[in-house]
Amino acid sequence: MKPIRWQICCFSILCTLSLPVRAQETSVLILTAGRSDYDDPAYGDGRQLKALLGHFSARVTLKGALEYVRGEADAHDVVFYIGFDVHDVMPASLANDLLKTRSRVVWMNTGIVDFCRRSDVAAHLSFTVSEYDSTSGFDKVRAAGTTFKKEDAHLARIRILDRNRVEVLATAVSSRSHREAPYAIRSGNFFYFADSPFAYAVPGGHYLFFADLLHDILGQPHETVHQAMIRIEDVTLFESPDKLRSVADFLSSRGVPFMVGVVPFFVDPAEGLRLSLTDKPELVDALQYMVRNGGTIVMHGVTHQYKGVTATDYEFWDEGTRRPIKGESEEAIARKLEMGIQEFLKNGLYPLVWETPHYTASSTLYRTVAKYFSTACEQRLALDHEDQSQFFPYVIHRDLYGQTVYPENLGYVPQDSDLRVSEAAVDEILDALRRNGRRP
Secondary structure: OOOOOOOOOOEEEEEEEEOOOOOOOEEEEEEEOOOOOOOOHHHHHHHHHHHHHHHOOEEEEEEEHHHOOOOHHHHOOEEEEEOOOOOOOOOHHHHHHHHHOOOEEEEEOOOHHHHHOOOOHHHHHOEEEEEEEOOOOEEEEEEOOEEEEOOOOOEEEEEEOOOOOOEEEEEEEEOOOOOEEEEEEEEOOEEEEOOOOOOOOOOOEOHHHHHHHHHHHOOOOOOEEEEEEEEEEEEOOOOOHHHHHHHHHHHHHOOOOEEEEEOOEEEEHHHOEEEEHHHOHHHHHHHHHHHHOOEEEEEOOOOOOOOOOOOOOOOOOEOOOOEOOOOOOHHHHHHHHHHHHHHHHOOOOOOOEEOOHHHOOOHHHHHHHOOOOOEEEOOEEOOOOHHHEEOOOOOEOOOOOOOEEEOOOOOEEOOOOOHHHHHHHHHHHHHHHHHHOOOO
16 A cells, blocks of 8 residues: 555554464463462563464463473473573473473473473483573574564574474574574474563564464464554544545545544543533544444543543553552443443444553453453553553454454554654554564
């Protein structure tokens, strides 16, 4: 599609790259370093993996490695272990089982050095890891002719002992030193990734390679279909109705369906201002026109603000503490959601999709929203911490809360008086699209 610069609001391009097919359900066990602690970032990596597996037909159990029961690995088709700290030591019972099980094993990141000290590991797997490298500056991962960004320079240094038994699936590259090292390998039923793909994941990053490879790991390949979706973003009550109609005319004339993220109330506490869709009949008419011409209404929060002005503030997150809003409850959130939904309905608009303001909220919000919306379009936090933000490279058919989540993974084109800023954003989107489009 030829890049377009809108004169009103931002628009996001969301890339979905696959068609689901019915597949036999895969039984998956995810183990993270330590215990099942919702406040532990190690456990957060496990939740991010579990969310990704919502793209597949999978029955997933997630728990801390210290809660592993001997023999449990054999009861699952695939076992993932995600290390977190260089000092991680895996429980002996789990280490024994992972070496002997016939189930597929996928190990990521740390803990592997201690594991490789066992005398039987090298003979069984034909590779070893003895150190972690934090100085060589590995900043790229190359796989199948595609180069991905790697923001976390740390890398476990893999030494392959028998290249006839170990397949290198991807290679880490340092732009500074021009050094290369194995990044992802496979030895029989055992996969190893030399870092956590979830650490500093970015659009166009090596997280995409891992997400792609999950199709092979789970044995659930499917037809490749490249699709993109446009969302008109942050439509507030002061948007120009005429420009909204122009957007609808342009997209409709090219047969492009689109989403419209609408905030049904506008609030400015400092000015004592509170308005609703009902107060803006011309805007309502324009939104109805957009729906008739291929638009889908997305409920982008209720007021899109907590203490500040609509669209400049979070709504279900305290920016000051960088934590969930103190004392929030499902009941209070539900009342607010119902108020927003009713405001749409009484104006003849039907929001079919949810989008969390600034993609940031607690599990309480996500859990409550899932009772009202079967579908969301956004990025999400895996834990109640801003560092646990996750984007998806494909449609998640059933996420951690039971919703279908359409991905927002290519960024947006901002409004700017300097056209070069918008053009640069388009270039970044196209570059990320090429990486994201490697395979679903």
